[in-house]
Amino acid sequence: MAESEAKTAREEWGTRFGFLMAMVGAMVGAGNVWRFPYVMGDNGGGAFVLAFLVLLFLLAVPGLMAEVALGRYTNKGVIGAFRDVLGPGGMVGLGVVVLLVNIALMSYYSPLIGWTLYYAAHSLLFTFTSSGFEAEPFMEAFFANSGLMIGLHTLVMASVAGILILGIRRGVERIVVYAVPALVVSLVIMTGYGLTLDGASEGIAFTFGIDWAYLTYSSTWIEALGQALFSTGLGWGIALTVGSYLREYDDVPLGGGVFTAIGESSIGILAALAIFPVVFAVGVEPDAGAGLAFVSLVQVFPEIPLGGILAILFFVGFFIATFTSGLLITEVSVTTVAEETRFDRTQTVLGICGLIWLVGLPSAFSADFLDFADFIFGSWGLPLATLAIILVIGWVMGPERLRVLAVNKNAGIYVGKWWDPVIKYVIPIVMIFIMGYFAVDEFGTPEMIGGMLVIILFPIIGYGIMSVVDRTATETDTAEVTGGDD
Amino acid sequence: MPLTPGVLGMLAFTLLAFWGVAIWALTRTLRQESRKVEMLEQQDRLDTYSPKALAELREWIERNPNDPLAAEARAQYNECVDTLETTDQHFYDWSDREIESLERL
Structure with a gap:
């Protein structure tokens, strides 16, 4: 645990805009582009928007405020922040759980970034508008080429490492302040163009038509809940890590909570406006996931004027969305491992990126394995990480203490007492419900068994690691903030 | 296909509720930041x-x-x-x- 004497003072975001773009860049990912628009249209359109909005303000905004505030309050990465709250010992292993989940998440997200990189490169070569091009065989050939997949995964992790080595201000911030606005601009141009096409209004009607009956369906609320929690990256350690680099007088609740949750969701709304008018104008069947991005949309581009340019805007924007998320997901592990070990930042980045590359090989090799890993970690791993962070804040640190000491300090908006029960009760109950819901829904399947193994093994591994690592520290240190009154 | 008033209303509400709030939050926090920087230069x-x-x-x-x-x-x-x-x-x-x-x- 001894920190290297060579380590210098902790970095900070250079600008407020840099912090905000890092938060949004981290949270806007593939889900905003290829999932949200379809889920919205398929679940009652406007009715889904209302359900989603309610859950965003009820869960995601307060939850993100809490996570960013803990990071800013402790000025440490996940494990350091947990140790400050829990005191040294095995329970700090909950931070290791968050780390393991992030490494697992990035291991299959990196190959996915590789997919978007491949399609972005082909958009620049105008492949999709060339004569004789067929979307489905092209995608199938790509997914069957394991060597290419692994090569792309390697390229992505090497690029992530190259940027992260430069640090927070010179690396991450320098990228996100341009990348996120570029993504928004590309989607705005695509929207503007798409709306001029004949038949575009059908896409708008599909996405924004209202069927109020959907508000009475549990499936609408489950979808909205999943979108509100997973799309905003609540409790994955990203907001905590990004928040730990805030400057002394920076606000938490307005930028880290309201702007991040609503801003990143706004990009999902914009993606819906950019994609579905174009898809419906050409009469292609709407879809979600890889089918939407790599088949439906690719079929659309040759059919419309300036389709090649539109393909570049979409796929480069899509790549930016996934790549910035990948950067910040990896940064979670880099920040905390660099703090907790004698390794300097460069050594840590290379070690973490190397580990993610290695763990990600099966997902790069097989799209089926990627789907399997995505389901396990999306259904149980990520909620487990969220639960770990929110329990530490809600039940050990205490929401009232965090609110009066950190959330409302230098705040751009005042956060009242309503926030405390949301953090302490509502979010943990929702996360347990999500894990239980998926366990019942998938009872007995290999995915469910894999998920249960994650839920059982990750905390045991984390507890074991931190019991050993913190044993010596326990003799000298005491818990700084244990024993909240609320 | 002409859009119904309901669809147009929902589109307007969605843009206001998401982009309106996001732009408000971004503008407000960046203005506050500028004010803090300005004040810190003087005190x-x-x-x-x-x-x-x-x-x-x-x-x-x-x-x-x-x-x-x-x-x-x-x-x-x-x-x-x-x-x-x-x-x-x-x-x-x-x-x-x-x-x-x-x-x-």
């Missing part, structure tokens, strides 16, 4: 709590005098009071009367 520190938040911090300290973080909370409270009493410009909307009524803990 070396800023008031860290709004009147409501500082009152709540005080109330929490008084309710939890033996909390492990009470000393830190007291220091934060006193720091804000000192700043308010020794600086001319305040980030939050403090009246002179409110500042005069403040007491260190």
Whole structure:
């Protein structure tokens, strides 16, 4: 645990805009582009928007405020922040759980970034508008080429490492302040163009038509809940890590909570406006996931004027969305491992990126394995990480203490007492419900068994690691903030 | 296909509820940042709590005098009071009367 004497003072975001773009860049990912628009249209359109909005303000905004505030309050990465709250010992292993989940998440997200990189490169070569091009065989050939997949995964992790080595201000911030606005601009141009096409209004009607009956369906609320929690990256350690680099007088609740949750969701709304008018104008069947991005949309581009340019805007924007998320997901592990070990930042980045590359090989090799890993970690791993962070804040640190000491300090908006029960009760109950819901829904399947193994093994591994690592520290240190009154 | 008023209304509401709120939050936080930077150029520190938040911090300290973080909370409270009493410009909307009524803990 001894920190290297060579380590210098902790970095900070250079600008407020840099912090905000890092938060949004981290949270806007593939889900905003290829999932949200379809889920919205398929679940009652406007009715889904209302359900989603309610859950965003009820869960995601307060939850993100809490996570960013803990990071800013402790000025440490996940494990350091947990140790400050829990005191040294095995329970700090909950931070290791968050780390393991992030490494697992990035291991299959990196190959996915590789997919978007491949399609972005082909958009620049105008492949999709060339004569004789067929979307489905092209995608199938790509997914069957394991060597290419692994090569792309390697390229992505090497690029992530190259940027992260430069640090927070010179690396991450320098990228996100341009990348996120570029993504928004590309989607705005695509929207503007798409709306001029004949038949575009059908896409708008599909996405924004209202069927109020959907508000009475549990499936609408489950979808909205999943979108509100997973799309905003609540409790994955990203907001905590990004928040730990805030400057002394920076606000938490307005930028880290309201702007991040609503801003990143706004990009999902914009993606819906950019994609579905174009898809419906050409009469292609709407879809979600890889089918939407790599088949439906690719079929659309040759059919419309300036389709090649539109393909570049979409796929480069899509790549930016996934790549910035990948950067910040990896940064979670880099920040905390660099703090907790004698390794300097460069050594840590290379070690973490190397580990993610290695763990990600099966997902790069097989799209089926990627789907399997995505389901396990999306259904149980990520909620487990969220639960770990929110329990530490809600039940050990205490929401009232965090609110009066950190959330409302230098705040751009005042956060009242309503926030405390949301953090302490509502979010943990929702996360347990999500894990239980998926366990019942998938009872007995290999995915469910894999998920249960994650839920059982990750905390045991984390507890074991931190019991050993913190044993010596326990003799000298005491818990700084244990024993909240609320 | 012409869009129905319901669809147009929902589109407008969605844009307002998401992009409207996001742009409002972005503009407000960046303006606040500029103001903080401007004030820090003229004085070396800023008031860290709004009147409501500082009152709540005080109330929490008084309710939890033996909390492990009470000393830190007291220091934060006193720091804000000192700043308010020794600086001319305040980030939050403090009246002179409110500042005069403040007491260190």
